[in-house]
Structures are given as structure tokens and as C-alpha cells.
Amino acid sequence: MNGLLQIPALSVLLLLPLVGALGCLAWDRRAAIFTILLEVGIALTLPSEGGAVSSWIRYEDWQWIERFGARFSLGLDGFSLLMVWLTLVLMAVAIGISWFRYQQAGFYSLLLISCSGVLGVFLAQDLLLFYLCWEIMLLPLVLCIALWGGTKRIQAAFKLLLFTLAGSLLMLLAFLILFLLHGRQTGDYSFALQAVMSTAVPPDLAGWLFACLGLAFLVKVPVVPLHGWLPDAYEEAPTAVTLLLSGVLAKAGVFGLVRLALPLFPATWPDYTSLMAVLGLVSIVYGGWMAYVQTDLKRLVAYASVAHLGFIVLGLAAGNAMAMQGSLLQLFNHGITTAALFVLVAFVERRTGSRKLGDLGGLWARAPHLGGLILFFSLAALGLPGLNIFTGEILILLGAFASRPWWAVVGMVGVLLAACYMLRLVQEVVWGEPRCSETIADLHRGEVALLAPMAGLVLWFGLYPLPFLHLVHNPVENMLVHLVMKGGLP
């Protein structure tokens, strides 16, 4: 706020990756590592700096485009902090896993640009800035897929681009309409989120606008009927991109839902909760079912990811503090676990040259560490208590049961399905007589170093999630208060 004396840490956080991207191109791809380390450093110091006076840990605000009252304003609260951490962790993992595989600086440059966009999405407090960052985060990854992906990369990239862009254009339309409406009502043409939130939107229009935003965000997540881009994009993308898509961009979708769609149209929200819950449940069951019959490891994990994201959407729909906290926490948990699984799939493929379930088996006999980590993260993914996914799932289910029991009951079926497909993966990859050649190596030190922190986070969030639950407590409370005041909740 008084940004003169303090370092504007959020802006630095947001813009540094862009500098890093230029550094990659101009100097060397090592700039990416320096950048991401610096970013992690900044992000870790963030909570200590701010005061606990308001709900914002930090807030930075600059004039940007007077003509539409768009401001360069960034705000950080517990929820965004969690998301920023997730982004940076996964970005570091993405860079790490690509390091020996892709030599071109452009790859890292694109990753960093996308990183900047994602951070912007998590921090922006202005609709225009949000939209800008929303697009910036997507395109570099699309290019990464198109340039470094598998055999069907071009189609996959375009499918991803067009599906999600269709959503985001709807979002742009909604923002524009909201902007004009607000301007007409108050005479103050502004894109600032706080200002626009006070607009009185006629109920009919609010329904449409909410649908636009909801579509935009849910395509990104994605929930099941909107997931058309997902299997191919996940399968064809380089692992770094896959894990960012599932680990970070999907989260941006939910984040947008929580941060924009709900607060902007609180009164509309009750009309849509049932639909949202049904979408979540369909994702859980359908995703789980599809995951079970996949023969490609990456596709299996991709559908598993859809199923898990369904829980998060379900938690939002449940609309009570417990479920929402669970959902927000689950964003982080899912990010870590799914990313780790994708990383492991990449390691398996690197060693055996195949991702087909039929070609694999008996990994434990050849590479026990790799097998062990696959088992570990699979257990996390199937919701074993004490590991991170369980933490979020049980909170979501408790919350969902409290508001509509049958949602939780259907959700529980998803828990069973998760066990089915994850154990199938373990069965076909880890156990059995080894089918791969004798010579494959176990994880080397660098690979362990990549996965060990993630495993640590899985345990930490599974066994002692309390600090993080406290982190998202205030944001959830604030939002619920807002919803209740605006008639979004009884």
C-alpha cells in the first residue's frame, strides 16, 4: 500500500519471470533456474512481511489504463499465497524434469512466461489484468505442446487452445458487459474487482454472465462434459507442460470460480450449486471409470486428475466452510500429487521407452525406488489417510454430506473407483515379473531430489495440514460472509 519504501514484492514476483524469460533467450537457459530460485525465495518471505490487519497479506496498486479505470493492482491473501507456492514448486519441478531433455532456451522461456501469467491470475485484483494474465498463462504452454509434444502435437495443441480460448472469450464478454453495466450505474468506469463487485446486476443477466464465467473456468479445470481437449493435450504434451496443465492451470480455473464467479454473482450462485455439484460428481465417476480402462499411463493419470478435480468442484458446490477449505487445500494437494505422478510416468517412459500398461511390469525388481515412489504417490492419489489427498477429500465429503448427503454418497463411490484405477496402475507397472530389460537404472540422485520434496509435501499435508487450513480459513470466511450478505447462501 505504501509502496514507496517497501519493495513491491508482488509486482517483482509477477514480472521477474518475464525478465527471466528474456534472460533465457539472451543469455542461457540457466537463467530459468536462477529466476525460479529467486521467485521461490521471494514467495517464502511473503507471509512474514505483511500485517494481519486486513484479510490481505499484501496489496499493491498502480495506475494502469485510466481510460477504463483498469488498475495494476495485486492482492495476496492466504489462498493466493498457497496457490503461488504451488505454482512455484511445480514450475521448479517442470524446469527440473525438462533440464536434460530439452536443451532449447525457448522452452524455458515459454515456461517462465506462462509462470508469470499464472502468478498474475492468482494475484490480480483487476478484471482486465486478470484476463490478460489468464491468456498469457495459456499460450506459451500451447506453443510448448505444438513445438515439443508427441506425434499428434499440433492437433492436441489446437484442441487445447480452441477449447479453453472459447471459454475465455466468453469470460471477456462477461467482463465487458459487467464493466459497461457498472459504468452506467455509477458513472465510474472501472475494472477494479472491488468496485465491480458492488454492481447490481439484474438477475437474468447475472445468470448469463455467471454461466459465461463458469464455462470459462470449468473448461480450464476441466469438468467432464467440457474436457474434450484434455486427453490428447495431456498425452501429447511434454511432461513439464502436462504437469503444469494439471497442477497449475486447472487450479487457476477453480481459483477463478472462487475469486470471481462467486463474489461477482453471489445471488446467482444458489441457482447453480446443484449443477456444479452434478458436474463435479460426473467428473468423479466418469473420470474414474475412464481412468480404469486406459492403457496409456499418461492418459490414466490424466483421467485420474479429472476425477480428483471433480471433488474440488463438489466441495465448492457444497458451500460450507469445511468443504470450501477442503477444496482450496485440495487444490494444492492435487497439484502436488498429480504432478508427481506425471513426473513418475515420465521417468518410467524414459527408462522403458513405453507408456503402455501392457509393456510394463515388475518395476520393483529393477528399480525399487522408482517403484516405491509410484506406489507412494498412487496411495496418495487413492486417498489413503495420512497422505495429502485424503485431507482434502474428507473435508470435502464431510462438508458435502452436511449440505446434501447424496452428493457425498456419490462422491464416496469415486473414492472406491480411485482405488480401482490407481491399484491397477500399480499392479501393471510395479508388481509382476519384470518385463523391462535388465539394464534399466533406478532413480538417480537428481530425480530423487526432484521427487523427495514433493513426497515430503504429501506427508506434511497429510499429517499436519493445520497451518495450511489456517491459511485458507480467512479467505473462506470472508467469502462466505460476502455470499451470505448478498443472498448467495441462507
Place this chain on the structure above:
Amino acid sequence: MTWDMLPALLPLLALFVGSVTVLFLPARRALPFGAWCGLLVIGLIWWPGISSEVPAPLVSSGGFAKVCTTLWALIGAATCLLANRCCLNRRLERREFAALILFAVFGMAILSASTSLVSLFLGLEAMTLAFYVLVAFNRENPTGAEAGLKYLLPGFLASALLSFGIALVYAATGSFDLPEAVLLSAAVAPMSSVALLGWALILSAAAFKASLAPFHLWTPDVYQGAPSPVAGLLASGSKGAVIAALLGSMPLALLDPMRPLLAGLAALSMIIGTFAALPQTNIKRMLAYSSVVHMGYLVLALLADQQTGIQAGMFYVITYGAATVAAFGLVASMSDSGGEPENYAALDGLARRSPWRAGLFTCVLLSLAGFPPLAGFMGKFVLFGAALESGYLWLVILALLSSLVSCYYYLRPIIRMFNVASKEGGGAPVNGGERLVFALCAAVILIAGTYPAPFFRLVANMLP
């Protein structure tokens, strides 16, 4: 006409005198002279010592005209700088080339500054006459002559339509003055349908110049056959000037019956342009269809409320102009004595051979596609916002859909540039003039996308 009108006319006179003078210079000086001449004009416009308070007849000298003339002069100067390589490669006559460019800019300046249907006609014809020659300038090449023919005949037809339209408007209202003629058209009850007929004919002619569907058929052939710098000038300057004239002095949207016409043109352009660009494999033809789409977007500005319409439209013209000049400039800069690299195949591996060109081309195409944080996004944003404000939701949705589909054809060349391994050696190095133009365009694309406030202040100056 008196001497105190001279300051107002000075930029136009400078362009005209320049275009004559350049013919007497040594050939190697001609194109730089053209560029300097453009800068001189800009200087004359903005030099505080020259006050243009006494208006000249037929052309205005207000803020709108000043900014427009500046734009066309800049684009003209850029075209001169970009033309050098292609003139040298193909041994074209540089003096005449520079003279024609300056003359075309002269026509554009009159066109966008016109306050009367007479000057409008005059400007349009001056510009078009220069382009007839410029398009066919590379006459050794059979496509050059063919392009000339394909621009000439529809151009003639358009002139006829335009002049008949003007004559009808005059017959109905008794005035050539703009915008009185527009405002009178609604008032002269018995004759208003004649006036409207006249405006519709004028609109068809303008649609031809701006290549709005279904008047766009010449565009791809002419862009392909013309030398790239000329195509760039044609796409950015000539179309921009026509749109500027429609925006600034001919508020057709004030006539209610004209609105569906405009909306129809916009819708058709977006649909046809977008789809027809999809299967293209020739860069210049793709850019041609893309320009059809962009002109369709620009019609939205015509439909908007005039104040916001002018701002949004001119901002869009600036962003689109920068991107288009850079795109055609890049094609020109990669040309050699064998011709220009037209097919996508020529782009394969460009990122290896010439990373800066590839980078700029990527920026340009992404800006045209409207990806933030590049200028094209901001342009579309204000444009669609303006259209939405005046209630054209369906057109905005159509425009959004067309932007969505258009991503495909903008991204395809980008992917080829980076994807396929290099086949040939590095292209010719970028020369100084080109570097200047590219830097300027890149700056506009980036700044207008991330911090557009100065540009908005600029276009806000244009309001009457």
C-alpha cells in the same frame, strides 16, 4: 483561398511537392528522401510555430486530420524504407516508386481529412491512381501485371459506384459538404431514399477499398502479386484512410437505415474472411484474408457511438497498421532476387536461421490474432467494448467466435517457424531501414498492448 490557409495545407503541399521532387533525385537517394519527406510532414503538422487556425476549404486541419496524416506519413515513410531491398533485388525504378508512395500518402491524407464529398472523391482517386501503378510495379513478373489488372478493374467499378453515389446524394440534398450531407439525408423527406441509395453506393465503393466481404475478392490476388511493401501500404494505409474517412467525416451510422448494411458487411467479412484464411498456405494471401476479418471488426467502430467509435477505431487502426506493416515488411525483408518467400514452407525453421525475424513475426501474428499482452488484444478489446456499448451483442459474439477460429491460421505459421529444422542458410541480414521500422512496429505492438495509455491520449486528441 487565401495565404493564411497555407499552414493548414502545408503538410499536403509538402507531400505533393515531395512526390514531384523525388523524381529529380539520384535513384539511390529517392527512397530515403521519401522517408525523410514523411518525417518532414509529421514535423510540419506538429511544429508548434505553424498554426493552422484558418481552415482550408474541403479538407480539415483539426486534430483528427493531424493524427491521421501523421499515421499515413509514418506508414509511407516505413514503406519507403522497406521498399529499398525489393527495389534493389528486382531492379525496380526507385524514384518513381518513392514518388508514387508519397502521392498515395497525399491521397490518403486528403481522404481522411476531407470535409466534402468532392475532396473525398479526389483523395480516394489520387490514392487509388497511385496504387494502380504501385500494384503492377513489378511488371516483369506476370503476377504483378495480373495483380494490377485485378486491382484496376474493380477499382474502376468502385469509382463509378462512388461517383454515382456522390451524384445521387448531391441530387437529393444539394450539398457536397460532410457531414451536412449525411445529416440532410434524413431530413429531405421525399428525396431521402435517393440519398440513401447514394450512400449505399458510396458504402459499396468504400467496402471495396476496405475489402469488406463480399467486395473483398480482389484482395488476396492483389496482395500476392504486389510487392510486399506495397501490399503493406495497401493493407494498412489505404484501408485505414478509408475507415478513417468513414469514421471522421461520414457518420453513416446516424442514418438508421444504413446500420443494417454496415452490420451485414461486418458479419460477412468476419465469417468469410475467417474461414477462407483457414486453408491458406501462402503468407500474403493469409494476411489478405486476415485483413478482411480485421476490416470487419473495424466496421464495429462505425456502428458505435461516434465519440467512442472514433477512439476505438483509430486505436485499432494504429495497432493493426503496426502489425500489418511489420508483417509485410518481414516478408519483404526475406525476399531475394528470386522473389519473396510466400509459402509457409519458406518459413520452416526460420527461428534457427533468423531468430529475430521469427520473434518479430511471432509477435505480429499473435497481435493480429489478438492475444494479450499485445496491441491487437487491446485494440479488439476497446473495439468490442464500443460495439457492445451501442448494443451490438450479436456482432460482438460473432467477432469473438471469429477471433477464436482465426487463432488457427495465425498460429500455424508460427509453429512452422519454430518447429521444422532449418533447411537453408541464414537469410540476408536486416538492413538499417528495416531495423528501424521493425523496432518501431515492435514497440507499438508491445507498448499499446501493455501500457496503452499514451495511445489512448493520442486518439482522444482526435475527437472534434
Place this chain on the structure above:
Amino acid sequence: MIVPLGHVLLFAGLLFVAGLAAVLLRRNLIMILIGVEIMLNAVGLVLVGASAYWRHPSGQLFALLLMAVAAAEISIALALVVYLKRSRGTIDVNRFDGMKG
């Protein structure tokens, strides 16, 4: 004014359509150009008629301007005709179809 403006407009309209027909239906470059000239003459007719109707000379001035412009246009066109005839040996416009799609 002896002839009502309506008649002038009607006649000019017919003339214009005739010229348009020539432009659209002929494939010979010269014939197309003649068609355009007919259309321009229709324009001149309207201008002069309207000028008389409004008792205002500007229409006639415009007609003169139009003639000059038409002359300039036609000179360029004829130069092209000569060039095309010399290089390709034909002035059938549809023989020039090297670019399409």
C-alpha cells in the same frame, strides 16, 4: 428547369445500369473500360441535372473534375492494356487467372 429531376435520375440510372451490364458481361478489357466510361457519363448527367435543380454550380464543377479523373484513370488503364497485349498477346481478362483461392 424543363426536364424534371426525376426523369434525369431515371435516365441516368438506366445509363448506369447499361454501363454496369457492359462491365459485368464483357470479357474484353476495352469493352469493360467503355462500360465504366458509360457509367461515369451517367454520373455526369446526374451531377449536371442536380446542379440545375439546386441552381448551384458545384455539381457542374464536380462533373468537370470527374472528367479529369476519368481521363487519368483511363490513361493508366490503356497503358496496362498495351502492356498486357504486348506481353501476353491477349486482352481477354479471364486469361489472367494465375492467382486464385
Place this chain on the structure above:
Amino acid sequence: MMGELLFLIPMLPLCGALIIMFAGGRMSRKLLAAVASFSVIASALTILWLWPLAAPQTRVSLFDWFEAGALRVPVEILFSPLSAAMALMVTGVSALIHLYAASYLHNDPDVRRFFALFNLFVFAMLIIVLADNLLLLFLGWEGVGFCSYALIGYWYRNPGFAAAGRKAFLVTRAADVLFVIALLWLFRLTGSLSIATINQQATSLPAGTLTIVALLLLAGACGKSAQLPFSSWLPDAMAGPTPVSALIHAATMVTAGVYLLCRLFPLISLSPTALAVIGLVGTATAFYGASCALVQRDIKRLLAYSTISQVGYMFLAVGAGTVTGAMFHLITHAFFKALLFMVAGAVIHLAAGEQDLFRLGQLQKRAPLLFWLLLAGALALAGMPLTAGFFSKDAILVACFALNSPWWTGLGVVGLITAFLTALYALRLVYLLAADRDVTIGHGPLPRGMIWPLLPLGLLALVGGQLNLPEPWGGGTVLQRWLQTPSGRGGTHAIEWGLAIVTLLLFVAAWLGARYRFRTLPMPPGGGVAAFFTDGWKIDALVRNAVSKPYEATGRLLDGFPERWYTAVLPDWLGRLCQSAGRYFRTFTSGYVTHYLSGMAWGTFLLLAILLIGLLR
């Protein structure tokens, strides 16, 4: 302050597991076994040391696991008489089995993984036993499930073994789903997940809801305890090493369901319907298990069905309202079933891995001590009077008959029939193992480490009845007085004695029958009826055909349509549609300038037409 030390009880095995996992790479085989055994023994000693804390119900909390909304889940231990007794049984039996396993796996290359999982299992089991919060209990619940999964598939190179582990996990998971639903429901009703709080508030809950919740809990318990209809995983689970079967699938984990019901008995007992169903499930399973055990050829599968059957008795006990009876039978069963499994392991070891009863024999000649131990276990299982099994089983049946209702009397009669069958198959096992025939001989002599851990168990199997000797027998009902749990309606002396006599008669009948049928070299059972029983009433095939196969097949169908169609075919088709629209619009630009001129003319006409329409309106 002493209270905090209670956390040592589960933490010691966990530390053992972690040490073995992370530092075990450089340890010798002996050291591994020593670390693993020591951590469990230390845990058992800690329980004994802190035993005084149990009577006053010590409750210690370490930190909060969750806190969100109304939910607060502390990591809290409740050291009550019930949990202390159960914990002591678990650690004690575990310690013996750990020692046995050290010898049993003396030449297995992967023993580090075994001991790590084994210790982890003890940790998770102790969490179940000691947790007061249902969510924490669920942590242990799933933890033992995982360990069971990993240990069943311990010899992972055999895909069938790994699949058996997976089956165990999935079947129990299916039941757990119902359990978690009960948990969610309880939270919604009481706003807490603490067992104590739930039990307290249970009386204020509506009766219908209560019944459903109790039945859901029953389902969860059935999954873990391999009761009908979730029983089919246990026989397959015998793929694991025998110590695993002894510890997890006989003595401890499979009784976790019973333990859960005992803990939540105050809640469950409020619903007579639920109790009736629990009794029914228990009796049915007991009969089912016994009927299947009767015809098994595989020694371990026989014991597995026997376990299913015996755990059924425990359910019957809970249904009949005697928690003490259930716990009593749970403990005695742990003794004699662990003993039987370990004897079976030794027998298999002697026969070089042969598990077919009809190829084993000559036990009393080759290893007389082992034979006597077998006999002790089998007699306890068969419920020979004065053995541990006799007293604990009788307690249950007494409780049934004492209720004096047709339903419970009926169940009691079935229980008696089952007792006869039990005696029959237990003695069949003895006769077959003692049979005089050519047998495979392998591996040389039995390691001593595999014998002596059996001795205490053998002793306990015979005299364990003293733990809770009923009053008419002059016993002090030690267990009952210690646990202070409901023990059902006390039986009259007439019922006690009558039942004892009937049981004795049944045992004798069974002995005579077995002697007649199995003493001389019998043929293996054959024919369709036998196959039906051998395959566990074909439940497996039923589930496979009704659930697994349709699930997978439908999944494959859906993967083709709509999934592939929607994610691949439809987008491609749309793309092609756009492209062909583009090609169509391209044809307008035909290359003929006359067409371009016509295009302009048409365009003008179009504009004029729009104008005209507008004007006419």
C-alpha cells in the same frame, strides 16, 4: 506426564518401520529382524508398564490433525481397559509372530521390505485400537489395509499374488466406503467424530437414522473382518507369507471390525434391528465359513475359511449384546488361530512349499512337537471342553440362548451346528496332517526360531479360558471385570450347563465322525457340490460376473463412445468442417476478374436489398 508416554505404544513400531525403511539398506538380516521384533516387544512392555493408566481411562492428545469449520480432529489416544487389553493382545501376538517370521524368512532376499511393512502394520493396528476419534481410527483402518495389501502381494513377481492383494484392498475399500458414509453421517448428526462423544449423544438420535448408521458401520466392519458379503478376499489373501496370514489375517486385522463394533456398542445397541442383523450376519458367516473350511484342500485356505467362520461368532456375540464375549473370543481366537497358522507355516516349510492337505502327512513322525502344538490349536478351535475355544464360544452361545427370543434361539442353534462343523474340520485337519503317506520333504530340519514362539501360544490356546472363566465353572470372570463392558443377559446355570453338555456331545460326535471319515487315507473331495463349497459358494465368480466384468466392459465401451468420439472424432470433424467451409469461401476468389466484378455487383445489390427491406418495414 505419564500420559504422553502412551504415544510410545504406537510410535515404537512406527520408528522401527522408519528405521528399517530408511536405514535398513546397510543392516544385516539379523539386525533387521532384531530391530523389528524389538520395537514391537518394547511396545508391548510399554503397555504393561503403563497398564495402571488404563483403568481410569487416560486420554492424551498430541496435536490437532484437522480443524475446519465445526470439525476438530485431535490426534488423541484413549487408553481404556478395552483398548489396553486389545493393544496388549496385538503387541503380544505380534511380538511372537515377528520372532517366528525372522526364522521363517531366513533366506528371503527382500526381508527388509517385509519387516518395514510388518512394523508399520503394528503401528496402524495400534492406532485403530487406541484412537478415540473415528477419523484417526480410519487412518489406522486404511493403514492396516495398505499393509495387508502390500504383504499379501509380498512375493510381487507372481502377478496372481499381487492381484490377491489388490482384491483384498478393493473389497475392503468397498466396505470402507459405507463405513465412511456412516462416519460422515455421524458427524452431521453429532457434530463430532469422537467415539466418546458419539456414544454419549447416541441416545438423542432418531431411531431410524440410528439403525441405518449402525448398519453402515456393520458393513464397514464386515469388510475388514471378511464377513458376508465381503468375505471373498480373505481366502485369496493367503497368498502372502504365512506370518502375514497369522498376524494380519487371523489374529489382529480381521478382528478390527469386531473391535470397531465393540467400541461403538453404546450406539449400536440402541437399535435392536441392527443388533439382529449383526447377529444374523455373524451366524450366517460362521456357518458359511465352516461349510467351506470342511472341504478345502489347501491348508491355508482352510484356516482362512475357519477364520471367517470364527470371526462370525464374534459378530454373533456383538449382536447378542455381549461385548465381553466378543472380546473374549477375539483374544482366544488370536491365540489358537495364530498358533494354527504358524504351525501351518512350519508344516509347509517342512514340505518345501507344499500346501495341499492331501500331499501332506506324517507330521507326528517328522516333527512331534509341532504335531502336539497343532493338536492344541485344533482342539481349541474345535471347542473341546476346557480349552480356550470352548469357554469363549460357549459364552457367546449362552448369551444367545439367554435372550430367550425365537430369533436369537434360532441363531444359537445354527451356532451350535456350526460348532459341530468346526470340530469336524479342525479334526479333519489333524487327521490329514497326521496321515501316513508319501510326502515331499524339503529344506531340512525346522529352524528352532519357528518352534519356540509357538509354545506360549499353544499353552494359551489350552488354558486361555481362564481369562474369563464363567461363574458356574468357579471362574472369576477376570476379563469381564477388567473390561467393564456389557456382557449380555447373564445365562442361568441351567443354560450354562446344558450348553456345555450339548457342546461336549457335539465335539464327541464330530471326533467320531472325523475319525471314521478321515483316519484311513481318504480321497480328496470331488464333484460339483464339493467344488461349490471349495470355491466359497462361488461368491467370487458371482462378483466377477456381476460387478468387475460389467464395470470393465462398460468402461471400454464408454471409452470408445462417447469418450474417444467426443475428445477426438468430434473436434476433428469440426475442424474439417471449418476447413471445408474455408475451401468453399475460397472458391469465390476464382482468379477471374469478371467474377470479382460480379461479386462487387452482387454485393451492391445485397446492400441495396437490405436497404430496401429496411425502408419497406
